Amino acid sequence: AAGVAMWIPVFPVDTVKSRLQTAEGNVSIGGVVRELYGKGGFKAFFPGFGPALTRAVPANAATFLGVELAHQFMNKSFGELKK
Numbered sequence: 001a002a003g004v005a006m007w008i009p010v011f012p013v014d015t016v017k018s019r020l021q022t023a024e025g026n027v028s029i030g031g032v033v034r035e036l037y038g039k040g041g042f043k044a045f046f047p048g049f050g051p052a053l054t055r056a057v058p059a060n061a062a063t064f065l066g067v068e069l070a071h072q073f074m075n076k077s078f079g080e081l082k083k
Contacts, residue, residue, distance in 0.1 A: 003060030012045035
């Protein structure tokens with residue numbers, strides 16, 4: 001859930017950043033924000049949000065699995081860390 005929740009505040013920022021990087025000429029952040037909102041409202045800041053969330057679930061599951069397996073391997077190889 002944390003990996004999915006991370007995308008909610010990050011996605012609009014990433015959308016604006018991508019538009020700035022591909023814009024021609026001298027474009028400001030405010031100009032990009034006004035253009036996006038003017039053309040599509042709030043939803044314009046979340047293009048491809050559904051597929052990104054669909055990808056986030058298995059990607060985060062694989063990450064957590066990898067971390068857990070590495071943790072188990074390290075504990076078996078070097079012993080448990082004493083607190």
